[in-house]
Amino acid sequence: MKIAILGGTGEQGPGLALRWALAGEEVIIGSRQREKGEKVAIELNQELGKELIRGTDNVTAAAEADVIVMTVPYSAHIGTLESVQEQCKGKIFVDVSVPLDSENARRVTIPAAGSASEEAQQILGPEVKVVCALQNISAHLLREVKAEIDCDVLVCGDKDARPTVIQLVNKIGGGIRAISAGPLEAARQIEPITALLIRLNILNKVHSAGIRITGLPEK
């Protein structure tokens, strides 16, 4: 599958790109500036020792991909969505954003839509299959491609797209488990968990806090 990672030069993008590339997916890193996307792709390919990742601008990346994953900081949420609206039509769009308070990442500023993912759906329109996922993974552990990640990923949103996203999440490896969490409005509870984990990281001087959901039936 061809995956675009918009804002892919940021905190979570490189880890996702490396892990998906190693799992055999075709990855295109997008950035606001094409040169930055290209540069990071070159660096990641050097780390891999193979040419597996391409880099370009966000709009080109979105246009070429089957699945578009967005990992921009919340301050760039609306602007990036508006810039790729046309390129997302008919595709699966995975929003990894969390509306963290720009002054204090232990806080969330709840968007009028209820969550960042619901805001994405509003902006992209009904022709785009929006799914919320991957907010609560430690970017630090994600980036160390051989690190175990003791964390579940709650996946909610478009019913038809959800199974594809669950498969992609499970391909990240390292012990990550995707859990289906129903319609997009569950993002209202899923996204804020990131602020809690950032708080626990700060309190405990670590970068690795995560969550596991317990008490569910074995699949």
Next chain:
Amino acid sequence: MKIAILGGTGEQGPGLALRWALAGEEVIIGSRQREKGEKVAIELNQELGKELIRGTDNVTAAAEADVIVMTVPYSAHIGTLESVQEQCKGKIFVDVSVPLDSENARRVTIPAAGSASEEAQQILGPEVKVVCALQNISAHLLREVKAEIDCDVLVCGDKDARPTVIQLVNKIGGGIRAISAGPLEAARQIEPITALLIRLNILNKVHSAGIRITGLPEK
């Protein structure tokens, strides 16, 4: 320690009462109606085969206790707080409430204060040490006093009172682990997790969903 459980005849009260009584704590169940509190205490003592739990009305229970734990449904939140304001002065108050939507428990209606626990602090005033805890435990597992509960309890709020509440939470047993989560405003992220767990319970046809926090240093 003398613990009052206000709204103690509801979903979570009996399980907490039994488990704390078995751990050697003195438990007083409070109810809006004294007779109901007394009746449930008699039933729980029969189950224990010992007279360990007393039952009375909420106001008397709060007046007699050192630590007051409130487990009322959110519709009774403000009313119950106002009724015990005097009796809570100088004491530790543990708010277990979640502002679940009364029409749909998979949703949260966020109070103006930011969370139910912050609303409790506003109503009770600065002389009461408010702590948020125990929202995310399965009431079903709590009630089966021998059941293992694979769940962490996030405890946030008054800095001086937090260690006492953490100790009390750990005394519930069954594998529960209390985790300190900073000041009361962390309740904004902790309380909504209950709505997510209710959603996962419904989706998976279980009553046992819980969360564990991973990636923290061993104590």
